Amino acid sequence: MSQSHYAAALPRPTPDSQPFWDALRQHELHLQRCQACGQAFFYPRNVCPHCLSSDLAWFRSSGRGRLHTFVIAYTAPRNPPLEVPYVIAMVELEEGPRLMTNLVGVEPDPKQIRCEMPVEIEFVDVTDEFTLPRFRPVA
Ligand SMILES: [Zn+2]
Numbered sequence: 587m588s589q590s591h592y593a594a595a596l597p598r599p600t601p602d603s604q605p606f607w608d609a610l611r612q613h614e615l616h617l618q619r620c621q622a623c624g625q626a627f628f629y630p631r632n633v634c635p636h637c638l639s640s641d642l643a644w645f646r647s648s649g650r651g652r653l654h655t656f657v658i659a660y661t662a663p664r665n666p667p668l669e670v671p672y673v674i675a676m677v678e679l680e681e682g683p684r685l686m687t688n689l690v691g692v693e694p695d696p697k698q699i700r701c702e703m704p705v706e707i708e709f710v711d712v713t714d715e716f717t718l719p720r721f722r723p724v725a
Contacts, residue, residue, distance in 0.1 A: 592712040594668060603630040605644055610717040613709040615647040617683055628683035649707035650724070651679040656701070658694050677705055677721050691722030699723075 599607045609616035619626045622639035633640050656675040662668035673689035690708060692698050705721040712718050 592716075594712075596713065596716050597718075600630075602632050606630045607716065609644075609646075610709065610719060611711075611715070613717065615649045615707055615719055616644045617647050617679070617681060618642045619645055626681045626683055628679075628685050647707075648680050651677045651705055651721070653689065653699070653701055653703045653705050653721075653723075654678040654684055656689060656699055658696060658699075673699065675705075675721060685719070688720045689722065690720045 597603075597607060606616055617626050617628055618630060619642070620634035620637060620639050621641040621643055623634060623637040625634065625636045626645075627635050632642070634642060654676040656673055658671050658673055659668075660671045662670045662672075671694040673692070673694050675687050675689040676684050677687055678684045689699065689705070690710075704724040706724050708720045708722050710718045710720050
């Protein structure tokens with residue numbers, strides 16, 4: 587493991603979320619689907635949020651979706667010292683679940699960003715151990 591210069595906070599995987607982080611390292615986005623009711627969901631957990639079944643399976647997401655909503659951050663905490671402005675986004679994936687992420691590949695300008703714009707995942711290897719999912723507009 588090499589020394590990381592990534593300054594921002596890193597995830598703390600749990601037994602339930604470890605498969606999600608492992609898949610990201612392989613540049614794949616994996617979600618869970620309930621085998622009892624068929625609903626896909628995010629974040630990772632050990633029971634279905636729709637029917638409480640624990641009969642769950644992982645599957646690979648397309649990594650495509652639409653921008654559900656966003657906010658542009660113009661100030662950042664001192665620790666970690668994030669570079670501003672940046673876009674905090676909620677993406678609704680093709681498979682249904684929504685996830686909180688960052689929008690990249692576009693100016694952080696409200697005139698350039700529209701809700702419902704199509705987006706796709708970008709895998710960002712921030713350390714040897716962690717890859718973060720970010721999303722960019724699809725041209
Ligand atoms: Zn269910």
